[in-house]
Amino acid sequence: MASERIWTAGLLIIGDEILSGRIQDRNVAPIATWLNLQGIRLREVRIVPDDVERIAAAVNEIRAECDYLFTTGGIGPTHDDITVEAIAAALGLDVVVHPDARAALERYYEGRGGLTDARLRMARVPEGAELIANPMSGAPGIRLGNIFILAGVPHIAAAMLEALSNRIEGGLPLLSRTIGCHVPESEVADLLARTEKAHPGCQIGSYPFFRDGRLGANFVIRSTAEETLSECEANLVAALVAEGREAVRGGI
């Protein structure tokens, strides 16, 4: 197998409301899933407070390590929405009003009280940025090269991702197969380690559960190569069955 380039992304979640425990983040899993479909691995997530310096520092650290950076949160009209300033500061860019964003907000707020100074904040972008369509409300997302600035509200972030689908470069998607088994994972730990080792390019994760009064685990095999993945799956199923266990393809 030719060595393949792995494309990576980092995700920066911006918001005091997550760090205070007031709300539970609901963006990581859908963004991770979407990235996989684009052939991009989510390499790291960071959650930082509404603080320009902290955001800017995290932006520059993630940019140095990943092909892409996605952010969520902090692009609304209020004083605590500082993502645009912070990213501009991180990159040494000016903040400017994007004419298309201004026009979109003018249309959106026509009949809703008009475009005030606070609302105009949502048209500000780091110099040179393009917009990401927001079909749900007035404020667009922002693309600046390999940086994607999304809304914090999950259904709006998801709509913005939709607008980006198949439009950014990635590599081979990471494929996975899940096998469930009603077994304490500690009883098959060696078997899992041996199976992973015997199939280079595959990783096996073990995720225990206790459900309906029964202990068990799901084993998730991941690989970018369909053939290797199928072989590893078949061998793991066979090994479990040889030990007298029931292996449930697709997971439990």
Next chain:
Amino acid sequence: MASERIWTAGLLIIGDEILSGRIQDRNVAPIATWLNLQGIRLREVRIVPDDVERIAAAVNEIRAECDYLFTTGGIGPTHDDITVEAIAAALGLDVVVHPDARAALERYYEGRGGLTDARLRMARVPEGAELIANPMSGAPGIRLGNIFILAGVPHIAAAMLEALSNRIEGGLPLLSRTIGCHVPESEVADLLARTEKAHPGCQIGSYPFFRDGRLGANFVIRSTAEETLSECEANLVAALVAEGREAVRGGI
């Protein structure tokens, strides 16, 4: 007001299953809430994959910035559970079997097939560590000075936190008050910014919602000083009412 020491924690979530999008993290919000009750602020969260070097690097970066470090995940019996090795590597410590953890696992697995090599993995700790009781299953959590190594399964992590309640030093808890209002946040953005500025020591966050067909926002005021907080709350309510809006104490 005397200047107060702010105690901080960082949270490191370890797991390919979160970064792949397979499961949604459910530990951040409860840990953040628990930390607030101990008078400790959650300063940063990072999610990293099951990779010794990546975990170790994040451990050392967070340790340099925060008073405490909490981790979740990667302390089970399988080959992908590498948190203990990674933290020991970060600190330059050996990994040893803790006699009390071994004894606890022996008791737990008596009549469940006994203590195998895989299960004994769960008794390993960085040299010098103490255990954190796990009332739910065999494997204990681990405390190593200001580092707390918790399970990834949310109800087990929560039980381990319970065992730590009021046992680690913190400062003043961050108090909060929430005011809800059926108003587009952009219409009160200036008012919020002015109110925050007029009450040093208070931060106001604005969290919009669209619920039951109505647009609105919750404004969360945070401060460690009860009196300042009450004054800020009263003034924000008065300012909203003066604009002819209904302000709902406690939030909507």
